Amino acid sequence: MHSKEQIGHDEYQNTADWLMSHTKHRPLVAIICGSGLGMLADTLKCQGSFDYSDIPGFPQSTVQGHAGRLVFGELKGKSCVCMQGRFHMYEGHSLLKTTFPIRVFKLMGVETLIVTNAAGSLADGLQPGDIMIIKDHINFLGLVGLNPLSGPNDDKFGPRFPAMSGCYDKGLRSLMMEIAKQMGVAGLVQEGVYAMVGGPNFETIAEAKLLHRLGVDAVGMMY
Numbered sequence: 001m002h003s004k005e006q007i008g009h010d011e012y013q014n015t016a017d018w019l020m021s022h023t024k025h026r027p028l029v030a031i032i033c034g035s036g037l038g039m040l041a042d043t044l045k046c047q048g049s050f051d052y053s054d055i056p057g058f059p060q061s062t063v064q065g066h067a068g069r070l071v072f073g074e075l076k077g078k079s080c081v082c083m084q085g086r087f088h089m090y091e092g093h094s095l096l097k098t099t100f101p102i103r104v105f106k107l108m109g110v111e112t113l114i115v116t117n118a119a120g121s122l123a124d125g126l127q128p129g130d131i132m133i134i135k136d137h138i139n140f141l142g143l144v145g146l147n148p149l150s151g152p153n154d155d156k157f158g159p160r161f162p163a164m165s166g167c168y169d170k171g172l173r174s175l176m177m178e179i180a181k182q183m184g185v186a187g188l189v190q191e192g193v194y195a196m197v198g199g200p201n202f203e204t205i206a207e208a209k210l211l212h213r214l215g216v217d218a219v220g221m222m223y
């Protein structure tokens, strides 16, 4: 992140206002579709979508396979907004830009954020294709001071020193496990600790061993 970069409250608000004036949807849930999950957005009912390039203030997605579209619609009767493609730091985006949509969603009334991503498994029991529910994380970028919350704090979005214990809602995690059981896929789903690294290179063997020893179950480039 460039330490002098700042995004004012007005810029988030302008984007939120633009979206709310172009869609009737008022989502309470936002879903970030990681690599391979973009098709989830295609299943929304009563869809309305916007290319990122048409949304004022929105960064552009440059990753192959990430459509770069914001899709509004209903999923099981709930109003949702899906990001078909996220922004990564390795694309050259600052962390402020990478996380820009999250504050926009908050201003639109979103209360629940579901993040999904492709990640590399370090846990013995996690096979390719399995699903890991994040129960906690190690933010390696944050630990060295690379954090989108750096810079002047905007109290309207939250406190200067936000607590991070319990940031992955226990009720939602239990619900996911319950649904996996109902669907008969509980054997493919488990909870674990996610570590965020900058990418774009994958880890060396030594780095993967280190992360494993630190208690990391999956590693990815998603902030």
Ligand SMILES: O=P(O)(O)O[C@@H]1C[C@H](O)[C@@H](CO)O1
Residues within 6 Å of the ligand: 033, 034, 035, 036, 063, 086, 088, 116, 117, 118, 119, 220, 221, 222
């Ligand atoms: O959007 P996600 O975080 O799922 O994408 C991950 C990170 C890289 O873009 C890619 C590496 O395999 O997958």
